[in-house]
Amino acid sequence: MTSKHVAFYITGGIAAYKAAYCVREFVKHGYEVRCAMTKSAAEFVSPLTFETLCKNKVVSDLFDQNNDSQVAHIDLADWTDLAVVVPATADIIGKMANGIADDAVSTSLLATDAPVFVVPAMNEKMLTNPAVKRNLKRLKADGIEIIEPDYGFLAEGYSGKGRMKEPKEIFSYIDEKCRAEQLIDLSGEKIIVTAGGTVEPIDPVRFLTNRSSGKMGYALAENAAAFGADVTLVHGPVRLADIPGVEMVETVTADEMASEVLKRYEEADVVIMAAAVADYRPEKFYDEKVKKSDGDWNLRLVRNVDILKLLGERKTKQKLVGFAAETENLLENAQKKLTEKNVDLLVANDVSRKDVGFGSDENEVFLLFRNGAKKKISKTSKEKIAQDVLSELSSL
Template sequence: MMKKRILLCVTGGIAVYKSVALTSKLSQAGYDVKVIMTKSAMQFVTPLTFQAMSRNDVYFDTFDEKDSAKIAHIDLADWADLVVVAPATANTIGKLANGIADDMVTTTLLATTAPVWIAPAMNVHMYDHPAVKKNIDTLHAFGHRFIEPSEGFLACGYIGKGRLEEPEKIVALIHDKLSDQHMYKLKNKKILITAGPTREHVDPVRFFTNHSSGKMGYAIAEKAAQWGADVTLISGPVSLSAPENVEIVRVDTAEEMRIAVFERYREADVVIKSAAVADYRPSVQYDEKMKKQEGPMKMEFERTIDILKSLGEEKDHQVLVGFAAETQDVEYHAIKKLQSKNADIIVANNIKQEGAGFSGDTNIVTFYHRDGTKKALTLLSKEKVAEELLEEILPLVNREGQGQDVL
């Protein structure tokens, strides 16, 4: 592994002691680590401790330029391959979400173009506060990734979600992100991914849609790009930033998505249809806003074209992956979909199951293959589910003549 550069931003909280262990473990793993501390963090641990663990200078004052030829916070921002904020307090999360740069940490975070990972640590009620949730959602939309806190006994005496994730887990996540072990697994492969919901318009004001957040499809696109694939992401309306090194095509309706997919289908090696596409649309779309009337209203709907089925009918060499979000009889519906759509894999889940819904950061899925095999996963992050899915696809995409036999 080439020596990767980690910029660790340490903010004030009792969990700072874990950041010392994190620095030590990253250094032992061969990473080049530099640390920036807030003044509050220095109340818990001195800069000298991090200097000893990282064997690098520690930064805490925006105006303390250690090299007069460089502006420190810009130099650090450009230097990093990955920026990790651990622990991240509610205060720092709020500052970053609102573009406030009043110390060395926040100034550097606003200046960096490297991926930013945020590991919150705070009281359980603080973590659940609407303002904190809103700020986290904002940072998600900016493209920042969160390392969810774990549950357990907190320093404040409460028991709940708010503990900084263990250093060993954070190191493993970083290694998976920055190591070269997956870099060429999908090299020269063209992967087409759909994500998010569609909107079917009634009039200029109203539309029908669903709860899909697009997080699963975006996670797959990001992971496939990291594995060297040429990735095109066709996305319905979501509040997510485009993953790095991914071509993104934004659409609104089911018909727009169908057209965008088929324009690129012939060149694709793999098509992963994770989007939640509307099955029906209003038969009539009005040019002007519909006015309310007395009594009930009836509206007629018509079927949209089934994109996955159309792809299955026309595929020759492509590996075709579909998703099945169900509320009951998951296996029955997944196998039926696998057969009727001529898919190679169906990724199925029960959206009523805790941790497996649309908008969360986790999922619980089962992969159903056309050869009759299946693989059930436990509760995992959507990034990990994406990795597991690509591992299932690899043997198919590297096999001659894949995806040609209809069940």
């Protein structure tokens, strides 16, 4: 991991001193580092600290060209493989979200096409201010990754959310992503991912659905795209932001999801069925809201199409990844699904557990392969599970 060029953008928060530890961590692990600082950041820590740590001149004044033929902030933007804004003030977050370029840091950030990680650090009330929340949401929608602040003791003397993630954690998170990207190359692969639960309407106001949040499928799609794949995400109604660079296809019912997947199947190299597709739907859709009566209502359900099974039957060149969400006999049921549905890799998880699975940011899964091999991924983030699944897939 020696060739990556990492640009640090340090802005004027009390946590600016921690950015020095971050820079040191990256330098120590062989990354090439350059830094840019705002005028406010230089009030907290001297540019000399960063110049000494990264052995490069700090870019801080938009108009000081240092008698160089290069324009310093553009040169930095072009040189960058990945950018880290740390600590990120409410101010720089607002500027980035709105395309403002009025100093060396904001202008250089606007000029880079490298992936950007933003590490906010601020007072809890600033962090929960609607304007800051709106700006962070906009950055996420623009494909910028936010390394969320922790809850902890703040410089103001009380505890709250807003404390910058520790430098070692920031390093591990970014470093792991870089390693995964180097190891997993999915360029040229056409991948369809499905995510979320489907919704089966009963009448204009009632429907049947399940507890799937879509987070696992979204993590898979986002990471597959980062590893170079051409990704289409066919999803049910979920509360998650669109992923930049991924073709987003919104569906509601299992039938709609099936038809969107099938119409792209022939062209696809891989299909990852992470959606929780409803097995049944109401036999009849009532055009008008069904009036309640004193008696009971027996709702008859009919079988939905089994998308995974259909894909297994029609498989030619494609690799198929299935998910099994079970509440009992996890491995036994998953193994059965793998064989019966002609799947290449099956990800099985126990959805009876409260701490992982549906809705949670974490999961614990077993990977089952066609040759009978099994691998356990102990409780970790869905992001990490997505990377592990894609890594297995790339070596299938």
